Amino acid sequence: MISIVQIILILIAITVVSYDVLMTQVVVKNCGESVILGLLTGLIMGDATMGLLVGGTMQLMSLGLAGYGGASVPNYRVGSVIGTVFAITTGGGLEVALVVGIPAATLGVQLDVLAKMLGTWFLHLAEKAAANGQYKKSYAIIFWGNLLGGRVPLTNTYPTLIFLLLGSAFVENLLAIIPAWFISGLTTCGNVLPALGMAILLKYMPMKGNTQYLVLGFVLSVYFGLDILPIAIVGGIIAILLYQRLQRESAQQSVTGGLGDE
Helix, strand or coil: CCCHHHHHHHHHHHHHHHHHHHHHCCCCCCCCHHHHHHHHHHHHHCCHHHHHHHHHHHHHHCCCCCCHHHCCCCCHHHHHHHHHHHHHHHCCHHHHHHHHHHHHHHHHHHHHHHHHHHHHHHHHHHHHHHHCCCHHHHHHHHHHHHHHHCHHHHHHHHHHHHHHHHHHHHHHHHHHHCCHHHHHHHHHHHHHHHHHHHHHHHHCCCCCCCHHHHHHHHHHHHCCCCCHHHHHHHHHHHHHHHHHHHHHHHHHHHHHHHHHHC
């Protein structure tokens, strides 16, 4: 059972984090918003480990996805929060988090389209007010439009509130109706999506000439059984050594070029 205080704290967390992601982009945007929200939700619900597990899974799913050119993508922030809450309250773990969280995240696509349509309407009203010299009214339309009907509340705060108000009983009844093969399929998809996200991310990275490092990470993980942290440390050391070598080569070329000019 989730309390009113927990609901309020969760709503504050997702609103603040989403505002930073969509508006200011100062802190959370490049730090993994799904992981942070999963951790915060887990702390509020009393199980930070589960929050990190769900948030990390959702973050991996979102790798390589971005709403370029006005496109809408699944909102894994909501998926992370909702998945964490019901994974803890129902005791179902990551499987329940994926069954509930992925549809909640996918719903974000339609809500994002609606929010953008409403945003355009608010902006037209603000422009009309500004054209008539009603600048305070124009500012008020933009302020209250963003606060009550903007992308942050429509795509993050409101859907989270609805899911939380429905409660774990609704989710348990929903899980009782859903066949086992469907839950198993979603679990399998949830395991595949992080790999797909990583593959999409690698597609945009300069892999030509650097494939050996990818193979090294794979070998360290699969054959040596290392976790992600030691592999990341090894990758960081290699990156530092390569950077230092490039710096030395650049310095030598500068010296050689200077001597040649003389």
